[in-house]
Amino acid sequence: MIGLVAVTAAGRQAARELAGAWPDETQMYGGAAADAVRRAWAECDALVCFLATGATVRLLAPLLADKQRDPGVVAVDEGRRFAVALTGGHGGGANALANRVAAVLGAEPVVTTATDATGLPGLDTLGWPVEGAVAAVSRAVLDGSPVRLESAQTWPLPPLPPNVSADAHDATHRIVLSDDARVVPDERTVVLRPPSLVVGVGAARGVAAEEVTTLVDAALAEASLSPASVRCVATADVKADEAGLLEAAHRRGWPVVTRPTSELAQVDVPNPSDVVRAEVGTPSVAEASAAYGGGELVVPKRKSAMATVAVARHAPRGGLAVIGLGPGSRDLLPPRAVDELRRASVVVGLDQYVDQVRDLLRPGTRVLVSGLGDEEARARSAVDEARRGHAVALIGSGDAGVYAMASPALEFAGTDIDVVGVPGVTAALAASALLGAPLGHDHAYVSLSDLHTPWEAIERRVTAAAEGDFVVAFYNPRSRGRDWQLPKALAILSAHRRPDTPVGLVREAGRPEESVTVTALGDLDPDDVDMRTVVLVGSTNTTVVAGRMVTPRGYRWLS
Ligand code: SAH
Numbered sequence: 255m256i257g258l259v260a261v262t263a264a265g266r267q268a269a270r271e272l273a274g275a276w277p278d279e280t281q282m283y284g285g286a287a288a289d290a291v292r293r294a295w296a297e298c299d300a301l302v303c304f305l306a307t308g309a310t311v312r313l314l315a316p317l318l319a320d321k322q323r324d325p326g327v328v329a330v331d332e333g334r335r336f337a338v339a340l341t342g343g344h345g346g347g348a349n350a351l352a353n354r355v356a357a358v359l360g361a362e363p364v365v366t367t368a369t370d371a372t373g374l375p376g377l378d379t380l381g382w383p384v385e386g387a388v389a390a391v392s393r394a395v396l397d398g399s400p401v402r403l404e405s406a407q408t409w410p411l412p413p414l415p416p417n418v419s420a421d422a423h424d425a426t427h428r429i430v431l432s433d434d435a436r437v438v439p440d441e442r443t444v445v446l447r448p449p450s451l452v453v454g455v456g457a458a459r460g461v462a463a464e465e466v467t468t469l470v471d472a473a474l475a476e477a478s479l480s481p482a483s484v485r486c487v488a489t490a491d492v493k494a495d496e497a498g499l500l501e502a503a504h505r506r507g508w509p510v511v512t513r514p515t516s517e518l519a520q521v522d523v524p525n526p527s528d529v530v531r532a533e534v535g536t537p538s539v540a541e542a543s544a545a546y547g548g549g550e551l552v553v554p555k556r557k558s559a560m561a562t563v564a565v566a567r568h569a570p571r572g573g574l575a576v577i578g579l580g581p582g583s584r585d586l587l588p589p590r591a592v593d594e595l596r597r598a599s600v601v602v603g604l605d606q607y608v609d610q611v612r613d614l615l616r617p618g619t620r621v622l623v624s625g626l627g628d629e630e631a632r633a634r635s636a637v638d639e640a641r642r643g644h645a646v647a648l649i650g651s652g653d654a655g656v657y658a659m660a661s662p663a664l665e666f667a668g669t670d671i672d673v674v675g676v677p678g679v680t681a682a683l684a685a686s687a688l689l690g691a692p693l694g695h696d697h698a699y700v701s702l703s704d705l706h707t708p709w710e711a712i713e714r715r716v717t718a719a720a721e722g723d724f725v726v727a728f729y730n731p732r733s734r735g736r737d738w739q740l741p742k743a744l745a746i747l748s749a750h751r752r753p754d755t756p757v758g759l760v761r762e763a764g765r766p767e768e769s770v771t772v773t774a775l776g777d778l779d780p781d782d783v784d785m786r787t788v789v790l791v792g793s794t795n796t797t798v799v800a801g802r803m804v805t806p807r808g809y810r811w812l813s
Pocket residue numbers: 581582650651652653654655656657658679680681682728729730731760761762763764765784785786787788789
């Protein structure tokens with residue numbers, strides 16, 4: 255819940271606007287400022303104070319305790335010109351909240367946290383527990399001092415600047431990734447706890463939470479494993495409603511995942527039990543749940559009266575983000591794509607697309623560019639980098655799934671990497687918006703490139719689209735070496751549509767050279783079309799209204 259503290263008329267007006275924008279997330283606090291701030295602080299995860307920064311700081315001062323746990327606080331001035339992230343920038347989410355508040359109120363977000371302000375990755379923004387000298391090490395990273403990165407494995411970290419490296423021997427500061435509880439930070443070290451451990455738990459009906467936490471804590475302590483590196487508690491699906499187990503995980507702040515019992519039965523474990531097999535249907539719950547998916551058992555089964563626990567270490571999983579950059583202009587690049595680009599330490603794409611977003615990449619990002627053509631090699635290298643544990647972004651124009659890189663990449667990708675897709679504005683949609691409303695009813699995309707698809711297949715689909723009276727968007731309509739396909743496709747459509755059927759040609763949508771032409775099927779000159787053009791041919795119902803192509807939403811069929 256976000257507490258909105260407002261004590262003046264202007265403040266209350268701005269607070270009402272935020273409450274209107276986020277009705278389920280906000281709660282208003284009025285009355286005397288000191289009392290309102292105190293109540294909001296006690297009841298909310300974040301505060302927006304419509305007060306001067308000075309007043310806010312004075313009221314907050316006695317309440318501040320812990321920068322990881324305190325609510326984040328944003329102060330907004332009376333003239334609502336600025337949304338200032340005051341405290342809890344990272345841990346409390348105030349930096350992000352300042353941006354959201356600014357967006358709703360039309361204010362300027364003010365974020366002063368060094369790592370955010372300079373575009374370097376904040377070491378405490380990875381979503382992983384951080385211990386030690388965050389401020390000192392961040393400072394060293396920013397100052398360009400040699401910082402050694404120590405990790406036994408490759409985790410999908412965001413890019414780090416060149417002064418942070420595994421072989422910085424003269425390092426003044428260290429960043430250590432470890433699940434070993436004996437690795438503790440000093441005043442020049444940050445220890446990050448990567449989510450490497452899965453705690454497998456088996457339990458008899460009615461087990462007490464206390465018994466589970468005691469057993470888990472002892473298992474981790476004895477093996478010197480940091481509880482902060484526990485990714486989740488895993489158990490068999492038949493235990494999904496075991497209250498004591500759920501409560502134990504909840505107390506430690508760990509999510510619970512359940513595995514199908516039949517699959518647990520297939521996992522090879524050191525300590526199977528016939529009794530458990532007879533009762534549950536798998537010879538192991540704790541060990542098998544922990545190791546499920548390829549983990550290496552680091553704590554074999556331990557038992558108490560009603561519970562069993564085992565711990566496995568899992569290898570890091572790299573990530574592949576498949577990102578469409580839209581047709582070209584920056585304002586058609588979705589914020590999610592920007593986030594993923596900045597999270598990636600490796601970016602793979604054609605040079606022209608990389609150039610389009612180079613300013614968004616963080617310092618230290620490794621860029622693998624290639625020329626046109628070797629699409630398969632590009633897809634493979636992106637997947638291979640993710641397999642090595644990196645956070646990889648594979649970029650393409652428009653939508654990366656439409657006649658683009660997502661398919662070849664995902665044909666190679668296995669279950670060993672995490673994949674996210676970020677949708678982009680594909681050429682047909684960018685063109686549609688420029689032309690009017692040509693896609694208002696059923697439509698088909700057809701690529702006229704017969705480099706990888708036999709022409710007969712393409713022709714069959716064009717014929718089907720013609721007979722089905724679909725609006726058709728032609729991608730890859732024409733290139734220097736391929737000039738007869740478009741006239742042929744248009745001839746097929748012309749057999750079913752009148753010569754005055756509207757046709758839209760959009761070249762270089764969203765780019766400086768953008769051009770938009772509305773013509774007719776009978777008048778189209780193929781010389782006006784090239785590889786940077788998408789061609790939208792109307793159906794028999796498409797008309798031109800005030801110069802705009804419109805395909806009506808509902809058809810009244812005239813028999
Ligand atoms: N993934 C891309 C399509 C790649 S196929 C997307 O979703 O848009 C390449 C074809 O897309 C080009 O031959 C052209 O027909 C079309 N295209 C891509 N970008 C375009 C743009 N900015 N303007 C017009 N057509 C475009």
